[in-house]
Amino acid sequence: MALRTVSALKRRLGGAGLGLLRSGQISSAAGRSGAGRARAGRGRGVAWTRPRLGEEQLGPTCPVGPTWESVSRPSSTDRKCLGRAGNFLPCAAQHRLEKTPSYIDYPATARRSFSNHRVIVDMDQSLGVATIKIKNPPVNSLSLELLTEFLIGWEKLENDKSCKGVILTSNYPKIFSAGLDILEMCGKNAAHYTEYWKAVQELWLKLYMSNMVVIAAINGSSPAGGCLLALTSDYRVMADNPKYTIGLNETLLGIVAPFWFKDNLVNTIGNRASEQALQLGLLFSPAEALKIGLVDQLVPEDKVQSTALSVMSQWLKIPDHARQLTKTMMRKPTADLLLKQREADIDNFVRFISRDGIQKSLHMYLKALKERKE
Numbered sequence: 287m288a289l290r291t292v293s294a295l296k297r298r299l300g301g302a303g304l305g306l307l308r309s310g311q312i313s314s315a316a317g318r319s320g321a322g323r324a325r326a327g328r329g330r331g332v333a334w335t336r337p338r339l340g341e342e343q344l345g346p347t348c349p350v351g352p353t354w355e356s357v358s359r360p361s362s363t364d365r366k367c368l369g370r371a372g373n374f375l376p377c378a379a380q381h382r383l384e385k386t387p388s389y390i391d392y393p394a395t396a397r398r399s400f401s402n403h404r405v406i407v408d409m410d411q412s413l414g415v416a417t418i419k420i421k422n423p424p425v426n427s428l429s430l431e432l433l434t435e436f437l438i439g440w441e442k443l444e445n446d447k448s449c450k451g452v453i454l455t456s457n458y459p460k461i462f463s464a465g466l467d468i469l470e471m472c473g474k475n476a477a478h479y480t481e482y483w484k485a486v487q488e489l490w491l492k493l494y495m496s497n498m499v500v501i502a503a504i505n506g507s508s509p510a511g512g513c514l515l516a517l518t519s520d521y522r523v524m525a526d527n528p529k530y531t532i533g534l535n536e537t538l539l540g541i542v543a544p545f546w547f548k549d550n551l552v553n554t555i556g557n558r559a560s561e562q563a564l565q566l567g568l569l570f571s572p573a574e575a576l577k578i579g580l581v582d583q584l585v586p587e588d589k590v591q592s593t594a595l596s597v598m599s600q601w602l603k604i605p606d607h608a609r610q611l612t613k614t615m616m617r618k619p620t621a622d623l624l625l626k627q628r629e630a631d632i633d634n635f636v637r638f639i640s641r642d643g644i645q646k647s648l649h650m651y652l653k654a655l656k657e658r659k660e
C-alpha cells in the first residue's frame with residue numbers, strides 16, 4: 287500500500303480548503319500548530335513569517351524528535367496539487383461543500399460563525415474562543431464526511447491567529463458522539479477502509495497536538511471513538527447524568543482499540559485502570575469516569591457549556607507560549623509513535639477490519655443495536 291499520509295490528506299483537503307480561501311473565508315495567516323503553519327506557509331504561498339513554536343526555544347537539543355513540519359510539510363508536488371479539487375470527499379459530499387455557501391460571517395465583529403453540513407463553529411472573537419458543535423444525526427457517528435468537514439473547520443481555526451481555544455461539544459444533548467461510524471467499517475473495500483482510517487488518524491493527530499486549548503463539553507454519551515475525541519482535549523467537563531456513559535468499549539464490538547487510542551487513555555487514567563477498561567470494554571457512568579480521571583469535572587446538564595467556557599478562561603490566563611511548549615513536551619512522544627508508523631497502522635487496520643470474523647462481529651453489533659430499540 288502506498289504511503290500517502292499527512293501531506294496526502296492535506297492535499298485532498300487542500301482542494302476544498304483552497305476553495306474557501308479563494309472566497310476569502312479562510313484567513314491566510316499562518317496557523318499555530320505545525321500542521322497549520324505548514325499549510326499556510328507553504329501550501330498557500332504565504333510568507334513563512336513565524337518560526338515553529340518551540341524551535342527557537344528548545345534549539346537543537348530539544349529531545350522530542352522530528353518536528354511536526356518535517357512530517358507534514360507539503361512537497362512541491364503537493365503544492366501543485368493544492369489547486370485541484372480535493373478528491374478526499376466522496377463525490378456527493380464534495381459537490382455539496384463546493385455548492386453550499388457554508389460560511390456565514392456576521393457583521394458584528396465580536397462573533398463569527400460558520401458551518402457546513404455536519405459541523406457548526408461559533409467563534410467569539412472577543413474571547414478568542416471557538417465552539418465546535420458536531421451535528422451528524424442521529425448519533426454523531428464519526429463518518430468520513432463528518433471527519434472531513436471537521437478537519438476543514440479545524441484547519442480554519444488553526445489558521446486564525448485570534449483563536450486561542452476550542453470547546454468541543456455536540457449539537458444533540460444526550461449524545462456527544464457514538465464513535466467511529468460502524469457503517470464505514472462494514473462491507474466496504476480496502477481502498478475505502480484506507481481512506482477512512484487516514485481521516486481518523488488525521489483527526490486524532492490534529493486535535494491531540496493542537497496548540498490551542500481544547501476543552502470537551504461532553505453533553506451526552508461518548509463511547510469508543512467519541513471517548514477518543516474527548517480524550518484529545520486538555521480538559522473534560524461532563525454532564526452529570528447517570529444515563530450517559532463514556533469509555534473505550536471496542537472489545538464489546540469484537541474489535542481492538544489501536545495502540546494510540548490505548549496510549550491516549552493510559553496518559554489520562556494510567557496503566558492499570560486502562561488495562562481493565564480496555565480489556566473489559568468498560569463504559570463508565572459520569573461519576574465513575576470522574577473517579578478514575580477519565581473526565582475532570584461533572585456539572586448539571588445545563589451548565590456544561592458555561593463551565594467549559596469558564597475553565598477555558600482560566601487556561602487562557604496562562605502565558606500561551608509556555609503552556610503550548612509544555613503541552614507539546616507532554617504529548618509529542620505519544621503522537622510521534624503514530625507519526626512514525628502511520629502506514630503500518632493503516633495496513634493493520636485494513637487487514638483487521640477486512641477479516642470475515644470481524645465483519646461478522648460488526649454486523650451482529652449493528653443488528654443488536656437495532657433490536658434493542660424494538
Ligand SMILES: CCCCC/C=C/C(=O)SCCNC(=O)CCNC(=O)[C@H](O)C(C)(C)COP(=O)(O)OP(=O)(O)OC[C@H]1O[C@@H](n2cnc3c(N)ncnc32)[C@H](O)[C@@H]1OP(=O)(O)O
Pocket residue numbers: 424425427461463464465466467468469507509510511512535536539541542543544635638639652655656659
Ligand atoms: C482495529 C479497529 C479499531 C476501530 C476502533 C473503533 C472505534 C469505534 O468508535 S467503533 C464504534 C463504537 N460505538 C459504539 O459502540 C456506540 C454504539 N451506539 C450506541 O451505543 C447508541 O447508539 C448510543 C448510546 C450512541 C445512542 O443510543 P440511542 O439514542 O438509543 O440511539 P440508537 O442506538 O437507537 O441509534 C440510532 C441509530 O444510529 C445507529 N448507530 C449507533 N451508533 C452507531 C455507530 N457508531 N455507527 C453507525 N451507526 C450507529 C444505530 O444502529 C441506529 O440505526 P437505525 O437502527 O438504522 O436507526
